[in-house]
Structure formats: structure tokens, C-alpha cells
Amino acid sequence: MKMDVRDSEEDRERELLLFYKQQHEWACPLHCTLVGDVAIGEGVMRYFMTTIISKLQFGFSLDLGGMGRTLLFEGEPDHLVPAASETLIESNLFRVAGRMLAHSFLHDGPHVTGLSPAVIHVLFNGDPEMATVVTEDCPDLHIRSIIKLLENEELTPEQKDTVSDLSMSWDLPAVTETNRRWLHNKLVLHAVVGRNMRQIKQLRKGLKDVMLWPLLTSRPDVVPLLFPKMAEMEFTPQMLLEKITWPVEDSDDEDFDLDSTCRITGFLRMFIERGTLAQLLTFWVGWEMLPPELRVEISGGTFPTSSTCFQTLKLPAYFKIYMDFEKALVAAIKRTGFGLV
Structure with a gap:
């Protein structure tokens, strides 16, 4: 492909x-x-x-x-x-x-x-005939409004004509006092399935x-x-946060900066709680489905990127205020839609 x-x-x-x-x-x-x-x-x-x-x-x-x-x-x-x-x-x-x-x-x-x-x-x-259909299944609002007329206790002559015109156009009988419930069900069924x-x-x-x-x-x-x-398919900020493996200090990593890591991960938490989760997740992993694990790395780069194959979001460490962080991450998401795979 x-x-x-x-x-x-x-x-x-x-x-x-x-x-x-x-x-x-x-x-x-x-x-x-x-x-x-x-x-x-x-x-x-x-x-x-x-x-x-x-x-x-x-x-x-x-x-x-x-x-x-x-x-x-x-x-x-x-x-x-x-x-x-x-x-x-x-x-x-x-x-x-x-x-x-x-x-x-x-x-x-x-x-x-x-x-x-x-x-x-x-x-x-x-x-x-055994399908469970409801009027909300009918996407045509005009047809739906006509069918819902049959839910009224009484129909005016004009309403009867409107319903009958629709039913006869679908090879169903005109509305009468005795067939209203049956006709309602048949019209909904035809609108949705037929x-x-x-x-x-x-x-x-x-x-x-x-x-x-x-x-x-x-x-x-x-x-x-x-x-x-x-x-x-909906997920909350808390559900996303629970999937994240946050960066931790490694005794062999001389470049690890605890202050920068805490600041940037704090910015990310704030963004997740405020932001559009679906777009962020697509940028992070390639689609809008929560994986078993998400990873975050603090990098020395200029722009936020991601390795979608490894489900890793890479965030620059130089941001000092949240607004700059948010602006850069939103721009990265809009520019690519997904990260560097």
C-alpha cells in the first residue's frame, strides 16, 4: 500500500x-x-x-x-x-x-x-423482521418526523395525508385508526433496514x-x-496517564536532569488533562487506540517527536513555561499528525 x-x-x-x-x-x-x-x-x-x-x-x-x-x-x-x-x-x-x-x-x-x-x-x-429498530436509527430527519407523527394520540387530516403519502410510496397501506402502531413499526423498519x-x-x-x-x-x-x-471507545485523561511509563533516573546516565524531567512531565500531565486526547494519541502511537504501554523520553531536541513503533513520545527539555510547551506540542501534532516512526 x-x-x-x-x-x-x-x-x-x-x-x-x-x-x-x-x-x-x-x-x-x-x-x-x-x-x-x-x-x-x-x-x-x-x-x-x-x-x-x-x-x-x-x-x-x-x-x-x-x-x-x-x-x-x-x-x-x-x-x-x-x-x-x-x-x-x-x-x-x-x-x-x-x-x-x-x-x-x-x-x-x-x-x-x-x-x-x-x-x-x-x-x-x-x-x-426481528431487528430491534428505533426512530433514532432513521438518519433522515424529515422521514423521522413523519414517522413520529404516528406516536401522537390524534392525527389531523393533513398529518394523515403526510403519513399515508410516505407509507404508500414504500408499498405500505395508508394510515388508519387500527393500523397506526403496526404502520409505525413497518415504516421505521423500512427506513432503517429495507x-x-x-x-x-x-x-x-x-x-x-x-x-x-x-x-x-x-x-x-x-x-x-x-x-x-x-x-x-472513549477514554479519559486518567486512563491515558495510567498507561504511561515515565522517565526515571538511571545511575549510568550522566545527562539525566531531574528538575527538567519533573518540569516537562508535569507539563505533559497538564496537557493531557486539558488537551485533545485522540490527536495526541495518534501523534504518539499512530492511531487512536490505547496500547498496553506508553513511554515518555526527555530529549535534547528542538521539537516534540515520537517513535510510533516503540510508542515513545520524545519531549525537549528546554521549555520553562507551560504555554511554550503546549504551543510546540500542538504545532507538532498538527504538522505531522503522527511522529517520526
Whole structure:
């Protein structure tokens, strides 16, 4: 896998999509190259996987559907469903998304979070009629507002016409006094599952292409690891601080300066308690997943850097005040996104 960091964001996205549209031996060792950057090692692979999942989670800059930014999944957190776009379906992009999801999982990478439980249920061959759907699973706010009219005690003639227009457009009967609850459930089910069956089938094919399907079907307990809820992926400053191995004085290290070490590590603690943890972690290790251990070194360098392969953050010792430290670390994070791997 190759990406030229000098290309525009859209061109880099095209390279990623082209790679995943082709069939590969997905279980083989993955070699990633950043053209135009000196970075090497496992950290580059982490950067690629983070980029891929970020595009799936938050959208591509490419305008693939005439709507500006291209979202493959839309809706509220923990209620995300595949986008109802004919262009994306015809381009087979949900099969590509399935390959991306499975490939990242194979390489112990990050995951797309917050997918609707109803979509996950149907994705793994669950009966659509047995899927637990809620109105929050419907990403189209206009359609959702129409469906929610059925929760009112009484409907005006205009509201009945609005609901009936929607239901009949989906080959369902018009609303009556006796079928309101049934129609409500059918409309929600179609809005969440029925309109997305082709996308779900493409996702399933993508998972099968990467040969992850046998594991997922034989071990249902693995499915929540592939599709975690949003809350399960959140971490606090305290959780990050507990993973850090702080620098300690070594009797053989004549250059160790206790005062500088205490000052800089104190600045880092303050930054973690105040800062954007996900961006810092990506700079530190290459993606937004907490590893078993994080390391900090005090260096004689000019700018903060990191060795993502060894999960080590290297901080210069010369900072005397916190604001200078914060400014330099934020600039380093924004400049590279990840450290020197």
C-alpha cells in the first residue's frame, strides 16, 4: 500500500479506494509506504489504518454523490446506518468499506464505532423482521418526523395525508385508526433496514473477501469487537496517564536532569488533562487506540517527536513555561499528525 503525502487529500483518497477496489491476499503481511516522507516501520501502517477508518467514520473529501463531502455512514452516534445513495451503491463502495473494516481488524487497527444494532443484526444474517429498530436509527430527519407523527394520540387530516403519502410510496397501506402502531413499526423498519439492504449485502461481501466471515459467524462474541459502540471507545485523561511509563533516573546516565524531567512531565500531565486526547494519541502511537504501554523520553531536541513503533513520545527539555510547551506540542501534532516512526 502506497500513499504520496505531497498529493492533495482527494488524490490520496483515490489511491486508498483504488487499492481496496482490487482483490488482494488480505491476510498477508502489509507493507505501507509514505512517499515523500522519511517515516518507516509499523507506525506507517498504523497511520494508514487510522486514515482509512477515519474516512469511513467521518467521510471522504471526494464528492462522489454530488453532496460535497461523501459519507458512507450517517446518523447519530450508536445509530449509524449506511448512506442511502445510489451513486455509492452503484460504485460498490460499501463492499470497499467492508474490506477496509475487515483489513483494519486483521491488523489490530481502529474500528468504525456507533453502527446501529439493527444494521449489525441484519448484516450477520439476522431476520430483518426481528431487528430491534428505533426512530433514532432513521438518519433522515424529515422521514423521522413523519414517522413520529404516528406516536401522537390524534392525527389531523393533513398529518394523515403526510403519513399515508410516505407509507404508500414504500408499498405500505395508508394510515388508519387500527393500523397506526403496526404502520409505525413497518415504516421505521423500512427506513432503517429495507432501504439499506443492498448496502448491507455489499458490506457482507467485503467482510467475506477478507476471509473474516468464518470467524465472525462462528464466534459471535467477536462481532462487538469489530463494531464497538461509541461509548466503549472513549477514554479519559486518567486512563491515558495510567498507561504511561515515565522517565526515571538511571545511575549510568550522566545527562539525566531531574528538575527538567519533573518540569516537562508535569507539563505533559497538564496537557493531557486539558488537551485533545485522540490527536495526541495518534501523534504518539499512530492511531487512536490505547496500547498496553506508553513511554515518555526527555530529549535534547528542538521539537516534540515520537517513535510510533516503540510508542515513545520524545519531549525537549528546554521549555520553562507551560504555554511554550503546549504551543510546540500542538504545532507538532498538527504538522505531522503522527511522529517520526
